Amino acid sequence: MEIEIVTKEDLQTFRQLLINEFKGLMQSKTPEHKEWLKSGEVRKLLKISAGTLQNLRINGSLAYTKIGGLIFYNYQDIEKLLTQNRVDNSMSSTPDEIDKRQMAFPFPESKRARL
Numbered sequence: 001m002e003i004e005i006v007t008k009e010d011l012q013t014f015r016q017l018l019i020n021e022f023k024g025l026m027q028s029k030t031p032e033h034k035e036w037l038k039s040g041e042v043r044k045l046l047k048i049s050a051g052t053l054q055n056l057r058i059n060g061s062l063a064y065t066k067i068g069g070l071i072f073y074n075y076q077d078i079e080k081l082l083t084q085n086r087v088d089n090s091m092s093s094t095p096d097e098i099d100k101r102q103m104a105f106p107f108p109e110s111k112r113a114r115l
Contacts, residue, residue: 036065036072045078056081 037045043053056062057071062081065072 033075035075037075037078039071039073042073042078 034041039050039053042048043050046053048056053062057064062073063077065074
């Protein structure tokens with residue numbers, strides 16, 4: 001049996017190889033999600049109450065599947081809901097859009113600043 005001596009340089013090289021391997025694993029790992037979520041999981045994900053989730057079901061905003069007493073939501077349907085309700089508040093508004101917003105907020109300029 002042959003005896004091998006491990007030097008500090010060998011340990012440093014091994015350490016660096018391990019660190020690089022871990023970095024590669026951490027960077028390549030994509031966040032995984034379940035395809036079907038229960039109501040509690042959806043409420044936590046969207047940070048909404050049970051009543052709000054029920055309203056989304058009732059008004060047809062969010063599709064669901066009911067099996068027995070459990071309600072399941074498809075993750076893609078949740079993503080679609082968020083995408084469809086996305087509001088883009090870009091600063092490049094046309095004069096007509098600015099007028100519409102001012103009509104929706106009927107207070108005079110002087111009172112708007114105080115609100």
